[in-house]
Amino acid sequence: MTAPRSTRQREVIVRVIEDAPGPLSVPELLARAQQDLPGLGVATVYRTLKLLQEQGVVHPVHLDGESRFERAGRGHHHHFACRTCARVFDLHQCPVALPKGTVYPGGFVVEAHEVTLYGLCPECAARPPA
Amino acid sequence: MTAPRSTRQREVIVRVIEDAPGPLSVPELLARAQQDLPGLGVATVYRTLKLLQEQGVVHPVHLDGESRFERAGRGHHHHFACRTCARVFDLHQCPVALPKGTVYPGGFVVEAHEVTLYGLCPECAARPPA
DNA sequence: ATAAATGCAAAATGTTTGCACCGGG
DNA sequence: CCCGGTGCAAACATTTTGCATTTAT
Numbered sequence: 139m140t141a142p143r144s145t146r147q148r149e150v151i152v153r154v155i156e157d158a159p160g161p162l163s164v165p166e167l168l169a170r171a172q173q174d175l176p177g178l179g180v181a182t183v184y185r186t187l188k189l190l191q192e193q194g195v196v197h198p199v200h201l202d203g204e205s206r207f208e209r210a211g212r213g214h215h216h217h218f219a220c221r222t223c224a225r226v227f228d229l230h231q232c233p234v235a236l237p238k239g240t241v242y243p244g245g246f247v248v249e250a251h252e253v254t255l256y257g258l259c260p261e262c263a264a265r266p267p268a
Numbered sequence: 269m270t271a272p273r274s275t276r277q278r279e280v281i282v283r284v285i286e287d288a289p290g291p292l293s294v295p296e297l298l299a300r301a302q303q304d305l306p307g308l309g310v311a312t313v314y315r316t317l318k319l320l321q322e323q324g325v326v327h328p329v330h331l332d333g334e335s336r337f338e339r340a341g342r343g344h345h346h347h348f349a350c351r352t353c354a355r356v357f358d359l360h361q362c363p364v365a366l367p368k369g370t371v372y373p374g375g376f377v378v379e380a381h382e383v384t385l386y387g388l389c390p391e392c393a394a395r396p397p398a
Numbered sequence: 399a400t401a402a403a404t405g406c407a408a409a410a411t412g413t414t415t416g417c418a419c420c421g422g423g
Numbered sequence: 424c425c426c427g428g429t430g431c432a433a434a435c436a437t438t439t440t441g442c443a444t445t446t447a448t
Contacts, residue, residue, distance in 0.1 A: 245390030
């Protein structure tokens with residue numbers, strides 16, 4: 139048995155993910171973690187993300203061709219991507235009613251769904267483009 | 269004025285995209301197009317896809333970290349990704365009611381939305397795993 | 399004939415892996 | 424101590440770009 143060790147890098151990476159208002163891209167995650175751990179390398183970030191995914195602590199969100207990562211187990215939720223500032227936020231209200239097992243027209247058996255909304259985040263909506 | 273030329277490669281690429289039941293990945297697209305045009309190179313596929321996107325003929329769909337491309341202008345629709353055979357299909361009924369301009373709780377102004385359903389396609393549902 | 403389009407190979411990106419050193423238990 | 428974890432650099436995979444040649448017009 140090989141219990142993962144607790145290291146400063148892992149602590150920081152997990153904390154950064156937990157403190158984020160939505161899923162983070164690898165560059166975002168790396169930049170934030172390096173504020174506490176300047177020497178941190180990308181490889182460690184990827185390896186840690188992989189580990190955390192296997193542990194079910196974190197899971198990936200693919201959005202606009204970018205891989206982002208967020209804390210798992212925060213319940214069913216979806217995402218909002220701001221077209222102005224490019225940040226991604228969690229939404230806590232689901233606009234879809236598709237219970238697992240629903241059969242969609244055509245005979246598609248639905249097991250899960252993913253929704254992404256695009257538009258302006260509260261900040262960018264209050265401060266429109268020049 | 270620089271009107272794009274009509275070439276055999278472009279004809280084939282467009283036809284392959286039109287004949288598909290859903291968005292295609294670049295490898296899928298390349299493989300199908302090469303059946304008619306064995307010498308076709310990847311670079312041409314990417315360049316053509318870029319051109320077709322600028323013309324608004326094709327648009328990208330990002331799904332599970334993979335870039336796929338489909339004919340644009342087929343109206344509002346979403347996608348279904350089969351977990352068994354990994355193919356992606358178009359759905360022609362939208363499970364979300366979020367008109368452009370809707371303001372989502374928290375102050376998020378919605379301009380567009382994207383939905384992906386995951387599960388079993390009709391074929392795989394009829395022929396369950398061993 | 400002219401310039402756009404293609405194919406190839408080299409160059410950017412983004413992610414993974416090999417390896418010597420570091421450090422948690 | 425010991426072996427897992429880290430950083431660095433090399434290896435990969437995917438997408439883009441440079442350039443000589445082909446080809447639509």
